[in-house]
Amino acid sequence: MFDLKRYLAEKRQVVNVALDRLCGDADSPFRIVQAMRYSLMAGGKRLRPILCIAAAEAVGGDATHVLMPACALEMIHTYSLIHDDLPAMDNDELRRGRPTNHIQFDEATALLAGDALLTMAFEVLTEGAEQGSQDPARRIRIIREIAAAAGYRGMIEGQMRDLAAEGLVLDAASLEAMHSLKTGALIRASVAVGAISGGADTDRIHALLCYAGRIGLAFQVTDDLLNVEGDSQVMGKATGTDKGRGKSTYPALMGLQDSKRFSHRLIQEALAAIAEFDDRSEPLRAIAEYILHRKR
Amino acid sequence: MFDLKRYLAEKRQVVNVALDRLCGDADSPFRIVQAMRYSLMAGGKRLRPILCIAAAEAVGGDATHVLMPACALEMIHTYSLIHDDLPAMDNDELRRGRPTNHIQFDEATALLAGDALLTMAFEVLTEGAEQGSQDPARRIRIIREIAAAAGYRGMIEGQMRDLAAEGLVLDAASLEAMHSLKTGALIRASVAVGAISGGADTDRIHALLCYAGRIGLAFQVTDDLLNVEGDSQVMGKATGTDKGRGKSTYPALMGLQDSKRFSHRLIQEALAAIAEFDDRSEPLRAIAEYILHRKR
Numbered sequence: 071m072f073d074l075k076r077y078l079a080e081k082r083q084v085v086n087v088a089l090d091r092l093c094g095d096a097d098s099p100f101r102i103v104q105a106m107r108y109s110l111m112a113g114g115k116r117l118r119p120i121l122c123i124a125a126a127e128a129v130g131g132d133a134t135h136v137l138m139p140a141c142a143l144e145m146i147h148t149y150s151l152i153h154d155d156l157p158a159m160d161n162d163e164l165r166r167g168r169p170t171n172h173i174q175f176d177e178a179t180a181l182l183a184g185d186a187l188l189t190m191a192f193e194v195l196t197e198g199a200e201q202g203s204q205d206p207a208r209r210i211r212i213i214r215e216i217a218a219a220a221g222y223r224g225m226i227e228g229q230m231r232d233l234a235a236e237g238l239v240l241d242a243a244s245l246e247a248m249h250s251l252k253t254g255a256l257i258r259a260s261v262a263v264g265a266i267s268g269g270a271d272t273d274r275i276h277a278l279l280c281y282a283g284r285i286g287l288a289f290q291v292t293d294d295l296l297n298v299e300g301d302s303q304v305m306g307k308a309t310g311t312d313k314g315r316g317k318s319t320y321p322a323l324m325g326l327q328d329s330k331r332f333s334h335r336l337i338q339e340a341l342a343a344i345a346e347f348d349d350r351s352e353p354l355r356a357i358a359e360y361i362l363h364r365k366r
Numbered sequence: 367m368f369d370l371k372r373y374l375a376e377k378r379q380v381v382n383v384a385l386d387r388l389c390g391d392a393d394s395p396f397r398i399v400q401a402m403r404y405s406l407m408a409g410g411k412r413l414r415p416i417l418c419i420a421a422a423e424a425v426g427g428d429a430t431h432v433l434m435p436a437c438a439l440e441m442i443h444t445y446s447l448i449h450d451d452l453p454a455m456d457n458d459e460l461r462r463g464r465p466t467n468h469i470q471f472d473e474a475t476a477l478l479a480g481d482a483l484l485t486m487a488f489e490v491l492t493e494g495a496e497q498g499s500q501d502p503a504r505r506i507r508i509i510r511e512i513a514a515a516a517g518y519r520g521m522i523e524g525q526m527r528d529l530a531a532e533g534l535v536l537d538a539a540s541l542e543a544m545h546s547l548k549t550g551a552l553i554r555a556s557v558a559v560g561a562i563s564g565g566a567d568t569d570r571i572h573a574l575l576c577y578a579g580r581i582g583l584a585f586q587v588t589d590d591l592l593n594v595e596g597d598s599q600v601m602g603k604a605t606g607t608d609k610g611r612g613k614s615t616y617p618a619l620m621g622l623q624d625s626k627r628f629s630h631r632l633i634q635e636a637l638a639a640i641a642e643f644d645d646r647s648e649p650l651r652a653i654a655e656y657i658l659h660r661k662r
Contacts, residue, residue: 094518100518100523100526101526101530102518102522102523102526103518106518149481153477153478153481156454156477157454158452158453158454158472158473158474158477159474159477176454177454178454178455178529179526181449181452181454181455181477182449182522182525182526184481185445185449185480185481185484185522186517186518186522188481188484188485189484189513189516189517189518189522190513190517190518192488192509192513193510193513193514193517195509196506196507196509196510196513206502206503206505206506207502209502209506210492210502210505210506211492213488213491213492213509214489214492217485217486217488217489217492218489220485221482221485221486221489222390222396222398222399222402222482222485222486226398226478226481226482226485227396227398229478230396230397230398230475230478233474234397
């Protein structure tokens with residue numbers, strides 16, 4: 071029986087050690103480094119880097135080759151959260167139970183810390199190139215994949231749509247399109263990058279992209295469900311907030327039962343997409359199940 | 367006699383055509399594309415891309431190979447201006463005689479347009495990789511150079527210092543260090559990238575970095591001088607503003623005459639650094655002279 075809890079803890083540890091090394095000194099006198107580390111080392115789930123590593127392993131790749139791309143993905147995710155929380159965007163003062171970056175530091179510093187993490191992601195993607203740890207052409211393909219996913223046709227367009235949707239009721243297609251860009255693009259890039267790094271062929275990359283698309287959306291649906299039904303003690307954050315804000319959510323759109331059925335169906339489709347993969351894809355399967363049943 | 371005016375106009379045209387092609391459709395329905403294009407196509411001097419191309423040519427490189435890095439540098443410069451103008455930073459409402467991005471659009475859109483341009487710069491740096499127009503290892507070195515220059519040890523730290531200096535009087539060393547990071551890092555990267563792309567050896571890259579360091583600082587000194595003595599009609603922007611804001615400037619620090627002497631000395635040093643280069647470095651020499659004598 072595959073022990074997902076242990077797998078996640080181990081990978082999280084590897085990623086945290088690498089991020090800690092990459093992102094300046096813990097006792098740096100530079101305020102920009104302090105602000106970058108404050109958000110980057112705040113103890114996220116590390117879902118994107120772990121998916122990236124698990125996808126590389128699933129296609130028989132080397133987990134060490136994919137560690138830098140995995141870290142880059144987490145830096146991009148973190149930058150997007152810092153900018154999302156700014157007063158000009160969602161104006162949030164708390165994240166993971168701590169003051170958001172611009173509350174802890176100041177708006178200008180938070181803005182620049184986000185910029186710096188985004189920039190650093192691409193520096194990290196060139197890390198070790200001189201030692202030849204990764205084929206340069208493959209490395210460039212990885213950089214291209216990540217930049218496209220994080221850019222104006224991907225994550226950033228998702229944020230634009232999320233902002234534009236404020237106070238509106240989205241239909242199912244628009245809600246899915248928004249999530250598919252805002253969070254889906256980087257999640258798909260995470261498995262794609264793992265697969266590319268592991269030397270996967272086009273068919274396998276395609277299957278993994280399908281897997282990632284489904285679990286990414288399922289993650290959003292369960293996020294919405296937890297906001298209605300979750301235990302705020304377990305989650306470490308308030309519930310019921312979506313309704314108060316008039317946010318478009320799956321429970322609001324299709325009701326609780328149909329939202330649950332929808333998330334189940336998405337996970338079944340994710341598992342079907344990688345059904346022909348061998349035992350090395352066990353972590354990806356377990357992660358899909360975990361997304362369905364998570365309590366936080 | 368080398369015709370700099372013509373050279374600048376020609377290169378600017380090449381860069382503008384490439385940027386126009388790279389950055390979505392001119393009549394795109396997407397607000398994010400409109401906002402990106404609004405600032406990117408606002409008719410800047412294109413100093414960084416032109417320096418990049420001129421450095422490549424100076425070492426015998428191929429100007430077409432360096433066009434994408436040149437465009438990436440301009441995207442990064444433009445993103446930094448958009449974020450710099452935001453209310454949380456300099457809170458400027460006008461740039462080049464037009465409303466700044468967040469005035470023309472809104473703060474959230476301006477923030478995301480900056481993020482999108484920064485991200486797109488790295489996508490552009492992978493452009494054409496599959497056609498093998500540039501050696502992949504060299505391409506990765508270029509990405510690394512640009513990410514390092516734009517990041518938390520380069521341009522972003524410069525912006526942090528500029529913000530921290532508000533209302534303070536900096537000494538010469540601190541003022542030079544701030545400029546060397548805030549604008550110098552990307553200008554040095556521009557010539558370094560051109561040189562790397564052109565296959566220059568370490569000595570030549572070193573010489574060009576020295577050249578770029580000097581002209582970058584001279585550009586700041588002449589900027590300060592123009593703010594005191596310039597013709598606001600010719601420059602298309604107000605003069606005398608630095609004094610009103612209590613900004614640390616070279617004229618304030620060392621007086622007008624010594625500032626002029628300083629900028630002359632910097633340009634002499636820049637020219638000395640590339641004295642052994644052949645005729646193909648004529649544009650670089652002319653650009654250095656132009657920086658000294660520019661009226662806007």
